[in-house]
Amino acid sequence: MSEKPKKRVWARWVVLAAIILGLFLFTGFFGIGLGIAPIMPHVYLPGEKLSETPILGIEGFYPTNTLVGLGLANLIVILLAVGVSSGVKSGKMVLTGISGAVEALLEMLYGITEGTAGKWTKQIFPWFATITLLVLAANWSGLVPGNETIGLIHEYKNGHPLIQAGPLTTIWEGGAGVDVESYDGKKYAVVPFLRPVSTDLNFTFALAVVAVVMIQVFGFRSQGMAYMTKFWNTKTLFSKPIFGVIDFGVGILELISEFSKILSFAFRLFGNMFAGAVLLFVIGSLVPVFAQAMFYLLEFFVGLIQAIVFGMLTMVFMAQATQGHGEHHEEEAHA
Amino acid sequence: MEVEAAKLIGAGLAMIGAIGAGAGVGIVVGGAVQAMGRNPDATGTIQTNMILGIAFAEAIAIYCLVVALLILFVF
Structure with missing residues (x-):
């Protein structure tokens, strides 16, 4: 039991990195961060x-x-x-x-x-x-x-626009970094x-x-x-x-x-x-x-x-x- | 759009039933905690029956929730 905490020290850095990544992705304060609004x-x-x-x-x-x-x-x-x-x-x-x-x-x-x-x-x-x-x-x-x-993305009338964010294709309501030109007016949803x-x-x-x-x-x-x-x-x-x-x-x-x-x-x-x-x-x-x-x-x-x-x-x-x-x-x- | 509004109001009204379940769970746990305080040796049996009672009381709230979900997402 006494040895386990020593082995898991790296875990707290992983958690910290995940928190910083999350803040970077989802918030847009002071011009830093992508400001993705989760849908x-x-x-x-x-x-x-x-x-x-x-x-x-x-x-x-x-x-x-x-x-x-x-x-x-x-x-x-x-x-x-x-x-x-x-x-x-x-x-x-x-x-x-x-x-x-x-x-x-x-x-x-x-x-x-x-x-x-x-x-x-x-x-x-x-x-x-x-x-x-x-x-x-x-x-x-x-x-x-x-x-x-x-999952698979398919067209859905109450869905959200499809956005190309770098190498990733995702469904995205909008935010600071949205490329409006790539928006084709159709709405999509995910079938997991x-x-x-x-x-x-x-x-x-x-x-x-x-x-x-x-x-x-x-x-x-x-x-x-x-x-x-x-x-x-x-x-x-x-x-x-x-x-x-x-x-x-x-x-x-x-x-x-x-x-x-x-x-x-x-x-x-x-x-x-x-x-x-x-x-x-x-x-x-x-x-x-x-x-x-x-x-x-x-x-x-x-x-x-x-x-x-x-x-x-x-x-x-x-x-x-x-x-x-x-x-x-x-x-x-x-x- | 009026149908949408009626759906939202209906789902909200359906969840009123959760009041009774909340009060019921509170009464069950209150009684169980008092019983455990009086007779700590019987804690195991009381806990089993308490969880069963909570499950029955909570089921009513779950029915309300299912009705609300059906109104919102199915009809």
Whole structure:
């Protein structure tokens, strides 16, 4: 630990150089600096198509940039698995580096699962960990520089002019060094090659459907067909005249709440991550140099929390489904 | 241009719902911190349930946000 700060001394000069470069590019005080005004990129809700020809000729199945993002997230999870397995095979008692970090995360997740799911821990934990790791990789991959900023330029009516700035072609609102003669009057926007997959509603919705279907599977596995009485409760319909009808209505409401779980899961992750991406763009276009770093930190935490929340809610609902209807009533009576 | 103005106003109005979520998250965390102060040994369990409660309360604000985003960028 004591040697690490010495090795990283050069890092502070890199940071200082980056700050000076940023100030030079984005501010135009006293005639020094280029005075580039960062633009607000156009915000596009669904994943943008990278090509107009559908994959394998299937109608509506286009290669989007969020699909590339999904590939990146999967690649990160697979590399993580390979790294951890090589770390485990090395035979060290205490895992270090990336495999140690993954061990700490999984230990925490296993502890939470054990506290909630009881004897179903071994069956439920893989779902919790898989969802958390995949969503975490997807969320954090959006923070890699170059993500959502490098891509193909195409014409777009609400876009910005295309400017030749030295060797670079860029989209630029205007500023001190704009060459007006090269402006051809058309407006352009960027379609990035890469976008984090959790900003695509298709991914979050698919993951939510998988999670909710598996919650029902766990219910049937633990209780058999008795799980159906949670939704179609005719047990007390005739024995208790009024409360039986109420119990039946509650069962129908439970059925509806299973479907609203899908919407809730999907929109929570999508809304958080998409709003985070837009927030970073807006802050970057308002204050070019320093402010975005703070929001990067915020997005780092939001990505972690949303990944854990998605996994934890799945785990808690699965644990609830494995507990019988009768036990549930007793708990309510105690409370 | 009037449609554009109506869109912006509508997106702003949609975000009013965030008031309730903000108050809800505040109540949840306030209660959890009080509980942790009274019983520090139960911090782990309380934190887990607190994060779950925050997630549920925050979901309402996220729905508002999604509606606002849909109004702004889709319709």
